[in-house]
Amino acid sequence: MSEVQRKKYTEQEKNRIFDEEFMPHIDSMYNFGYRLTFDEDDAKDLVQDTYLKAYRFINSFEQGTNAKAWLFRILKNSFINDYRKKSKQPAKVDYQEVETYYNSEDVDYKMTSDLRVDSLKDMLGDEISNALNSLAVDFRTVIILCDLEGFTYEEMAKILDIPIGTVRSRLHRARNLLKDKLRSYAQNMGYKTDEEE
Amino acid sequence: MENNLEGSGERKLQCSDVSKCFQLLESILDGANIPDSQEILKSKLAKCQPCFEHFHLEQAIKEVLKNKCTKHEVPSELVANIRQKIEEIK
Ligand SMILES: [Zn+2]
Numbered sequence: 001m002s003e004v005q006r007k008k009y010t011e012q013e014k015n016r017i018f019d020e021e022f023m024p025h026i027d028s029m030y031n032f033g034y035r036l037t038f039d040e041d042d043a044k045d046l047v048q049d050t051y052l053k054a055y056r057f058i059n060s061f062e063q064g065t066n067a068k069a070w071l072f073r074i075l076k077n078s079f080i081n082d083y084r085k086k087s088k089q090p091a092k093v094d095y096q097e098v099e100t101y102y103n104s105e106d107v108d109y110k111m112t113s114d115l116r117v118d119s120l121k122d123m124l125g126d127e128i129s130n131a132l133n134s135l136a137v138d139f140r141t142v143i144i145l146c147d148l149e150g151f152t153y154e155e156m157a158k159i160l161d162i163p164i165g166t167v168r169s170r171l172h173r174a175r176n177l178l179k180d181k182l183r184s185y186a187q188n189m190g191y192k193t194d195e196e197e
Numbered sequence: 198m199e200n201n202l203e204g205s206g207e208r209k210l211q212c213s214d215v216s217k218c219f220q221l222l223e224s225i226l227d228g229a230n231i232p233d234s235q236e237i238l239k240s241k242l243a244k245c246q247p248c249f250e251h252f253h254l255e256q257a258i259k260e261v262l263k264n265k266c267t268k269h270e271v272p273s274e275l276v277a278n279i280r281q282k283i284e285e286i287k
Contacts, residue, residue: 040272120254129265
């Protein structure tokens with residue numbers, strides 16, 4: 001069976017899948033890589049690596065399934081296994097914390113924000129980007145996947161290898177942290193917040 | 198959004214179950230496959246002020262993230278590099 005799997009696609013089919021199903025996602029892949037590493041060269045390496053792996057393991061890709069999610073999963077694994085290990089940045093002090101404490105599915109849902117919709121809409125792209133970039137990588141990742149790339153919870157669970165409940169709770173926490181950042185930007189920059197009323 | 202959702206006269210000021218409501222609202226906003234989600238959403242927003250405010254804030258954040266986050270242009274040589282490497286391993 002694995003032999004059959006391994007020989008699944010002809011050269012021609014491989015090329016077609018690669019060109020028509022994989023390459024169109026290169027913009028999203030590069031942006032994901034860039035937002036994980038904040039470095040153009042590292043992002044390029046990650047994306048190139050991902051596409052080489054994708055080609056090498058193309059027989060394990062099922063046609064008709066979500067190629068973009070499949071590619072994102074490879075990139076995210078490359079980031080964790082290769083990039084984080086070789087980079088001198090400690091695998092982010094926050095990572096351990098995120099894995100242990102923040103993986104809990106108990107989330108406190110409450111009215112948090114005095115952030116106003118109006119002031120959000122006045123913010124510039126750089127402010128939004130900076131707020132996102134300031135989050136720990138695991139929180140940043142769920143927001144990128146959900147809000148920037150439009151993946152479903154099910155797809156995110158597969159990309160990240162975590163249960164859906166964890167996707168949901170991590171996303172909720174990530175958004176609360178993002179709101180805190182945006183609220184302090186709003187205050188610093190003189191946008192309206194309810195506190196000033 | 199329909200007009201009748203905008204008037205806040207009828208909405209209760211305390212949400213009876215914030216955790217459950219907000220989680221549901223966020224799932225709907227994120228496009229989760231929930232039966233009758235549009236009806237549920239409409240009725241929650243019409244009846245509950247905290248739900249109304251939470252939903253609109255989350256929706257606005259989602260929109261600014263999607264529309265305003267700076268996109269980085271793919272370096273022009275990247276595609277060529279990938280294709281070259283693929284040719285090498287073929
Ligand atoms: Zn409510």
